Amino acid sequence: MTALPASTPKKLGLAIDLDICVGCHACVINCKEWNTSNYGAPLGDQDAYGANPVGTFLNRIHTFEVKAPEQPAQTVHFPKSCLHCEDAPCVTVCPTGASYKRAEDGIVLVNESDCIGCGLCAWACPYGARELDAQEGVMKKCTLCVDRIYNENLPEEDREPACVRTCPANARHFGDFADPESNVSKMSAERGGLVLMEDQDTKPVNRYLPPRPKADIQTDGDIDILAPFLEPVADTPKGLLGWLDKALEAI
Amino acid sequence: MHPAPSVIIFTCISGLGFGLLTFLGLNFPDVSGWTAFWFFFIAFGLAVGGLVSSTFHLGNPQRAWKAFSQWRTSWLSREGVFAVLALMVMGLYALLVIFFDTKIAPLGWLGAALSLITAICTSMIYGQMKTVPRWNMSSTPVLYVMYSLAGGALLAGQMTAALVLIVFLTGFQIYAWMQGDKRFDEAGHTIESATGLGNLGKVRLLESPHSGENYLTKEMIHKIGRKHAMKLRIISALFLGVLPIFVMTFMEVHHIGAAVLVISHMIGLFISRWLFFAEAEHVVGLYYDKR
Ligand code: SF4
Ligand code: SF4
Ligand code: SF4
Numbered sequence: 001m002t003a004l005p006a007s008t009p010k011k012l013g014l015a016i017d018l019d020i021c022v023g024c025h026a027c028v029i030n031c032k033e034w035n036t037s038n039y040g041a042p043l044g045d046q047d048a049y050g051a052n053p054v055g056t057f058l059n060r061i062h063t064f065e066v067k068a069p070e071q072p073a074q075t076v077h078f079p080k081s082c083l084h085c086e087d088a089p090c091v092t093v094c095p096t097g098a099s100y101k102r103a104e105d106g107i108v109l110v111n112e113s114d115c116i117g118c119g120l121c122a123w124a125c126p127y128g129a130r131e132l133d134a135q136e137g138v139m140k141k142c143t144l145c146v147d148r149i150y151n152e153n154l155p156e157e158d159r160e161p162a163c164v165r166t167c168p169a170n171a172r173h174f175g176d177f178a179d180p181e182s183n184v185s186k187m188s189a190e191r192g193g194l195v196l197m198e199d200q201d202t203k204p205v206n207r208y209l210p211p212r213p214k215a216d217i218q219t220d221g222d223i224d225i226l227a228p229f230l231e232p233v234a235d236t237p238k239g240l241l242g243w244l245d246k247a248l249e250a251i
Numbered sequence: 252m253h254p255a256p257s258v259i260i261f262t263c264i265s266g267l268g269f270g271l272l273t274f275l276g277l278n279f280p281d282v283s284g285w286t287a288f289w290f291f292f293i294a295f296g297l298a299v300g301g302l303v304s305s306t307f308h309l310g311n312p313q314r315a316w317k318a319f320s321q322w323r324t325s326w327l328s329r330e331g332v333f334a335v336l337a338l339m340v341m342g343l344y345a346l347l348v349i350f351f352d353t354k355i356a357p358l359g360w361l362g363a364a365l366s367l368i369t370a371i372c373t374s375m376i377y378g379q380m381k382t383v384p385r386w387n388m389s390s391t392p393v394l395y396v397m398y399s400l401a402g403g404a405l406l407a408g409q410m411t412a413a414l415v416l417i418v419f420l421t422g423f424q425i426y427a428w429m430q431g432d433k434r435f436d437e438a439g440h441t442i443e444s445a446t447g448l449g450n451l452g453k454v455r456l457l458e459s460p461h462s463g464e465n466y467l468t469k470e471m472i473h474k475i476g477r478k479h480a481m482k483l484r485i486i487s488a489l490f491l492g493v494l495p496i497f498v499m500t501f502m503e504v505h506h507i508g509a510a511v512l513v514i515s516h517m518i519g520l521f522i523s524r525w526l527f528f529a530e531a532e533h534v535v536g537l538y539y540d541k542r
Binding site: 002003018023028052053054055056057060061062063064065066067068069071073074075076078080089091092093094095096097098114115116117118119120122123124125126127128131132133134136137138139194195196197199200201208210211 | 309321323325326379438439440444452453456457458461469533535
């Protein structure tokens with residue numbers, strides 16, 4: 001049913017740290033690897049080795065440059081995957097009931113055997129989190145690795161989304177936003193987690209932790225701001241070096 | 252948005268078909284026997300042909316019947332349900348008119364109402380999209396219904412009604428184009444608001460997630476042809492309204508004249524519907540620094 005649950009006891013989602021992400025795309029690759037070989041239709045590629053490769057991805061990293069006047073520009077890597085919205089417009093537009101939001105944990109999923117591939121849900125998502133697979137003609141989206149997080153066949157430490165598990169910088173965190181004491185809730189409260197495109201009224205669950213303000217270091221015209229902190233090395237040489245130093249000075 | 256031919260054909264001709272059915276249900280023109288057969292034949296051909304064409308852009312059309320299930324929340328589903336109801340009621344009405352020479356007026360009115368509701372549902376598939384500010388305004392349903400009725404009146408040979416409707420439609424279409432031009436900026440969407448990074452400074456895309464295209468950029472970010480939008484609007488308005496209005500006001504319209512009117516109006520309609528898609532900008536484009 002494409003009616004949304006009034007509320008969900010759990011709100012599983014991601015806290016993504018824009019200050020930490022280094023834009024390595026490891027999460028993109030691991031997401032694709034896990035999701036192409038597990039639940040549902042594989043994530044197809046077309047012309048993979050040709051001139052115009054295209055393919056289905058559930059997680060993509062954009063890289064932005066932010067420039068304030070009189071300041072050096074700042075690079076912000078921006079991972080983007082489904083935000084598992086509470087008021088998910090992608091679910092309510094679906095004519096077949098293939099798109100749904102789970103009442104128990106709020107994960108937004110597509111039942112592929114009901115999906116007709118009309119693409120309407122992808123139009124309704126403001127974040128570009130849904131992609132129609134050209135091979136299978138069904139809608140693909142982030143499942144929050146629903147087949148990992150509850151999977152008792154996996155070792156405990158692997159029971160989190162593939163992107164979170166793989167991130168070498170620890171920029172992605174998985175947890176329950178309905179629980180104010182959870183890791184993600186605390187992190188988001190502390191850092192003022194961003195709600196993406198709030199004006200679209202989708203009430204996303206995922207939060208983006210904004211880049212921390214850059215330290216405003218006064219350099220007094222000295223380009224190398226660290227040099228003054230270095231201990232001077234070998235101020236007065238001793239031994240052989242000392243003799244050499246004196247000898248050379250004498251010439 | 253990508254102007255997919257199947258969707259343009261679907262919205263145009265099924266709109267005309269249901270417009271004609273609306274007039275036939277209201278007993279305009281008052282026909283029976285073979286004449287009625289041909290009117291209903293054209294109406295059903297357009298309405299059904301459009302619906303069939305709409306399945307061509309589906310990834311899995313063999314499951315299309317499942318789309319009738321979610322009428323509680325989905326305008327697309329509602330459209331399917333009302334289309335089938337309208338076709339069934341008008342089918343029964345047509346059978347009685349053609350073969351039994353019986354007109355049950357209330358049945359025709361019901362069919363007319365259902366046909367009109369179908370046109371509204373079609374318009375709301377687009378009108379509901381908050382992600383596409385140019386579509387997300389009250390003029391979208393008004394426009395679709397006016398297109399449906401004006402074309403329907405023309406096909407039904409109701410020249411006075413057609414003249415009045417086409418005058419209003421042309422004026423309203425020009426107004427909607429102008430309103431639409433302002434919508435994206437009025438909605439306040441910028442790359443800064445989309446990324447939430449505006450408080451840190453001016454934002455631009457440094458590197459796209461991938462070097463090529465993807466489903467999103469192909470489907471939602473369509474820029475080709477937009478540079479000719481102004482010319483196309485003028486051409487559309489000429490064919491859609493100006494020419495038919497001129498002919499209807501100053502000339503005696505016979506059979507061939509009527510065919511020319513219909514064809515001219517349809518050319519204008521197809522161009523304006525192409526623009527409806529091609530000019531629409533989806534907010535996801537902001538993440539790609541494109542609109
Ligand atoms: S991010 Fe997009 S696909 Fe995911 S729940 Fe929200 S609207 Fe739906
Ligand atoms: S593409 Fe599939 S999931 Fe999306 S709205 Fe259409 S039927 Fe529903
Ligand atoms: S793996 Fe982590 S650091 Fe690398 S792009 Fe993904 S979120 Fe950023």
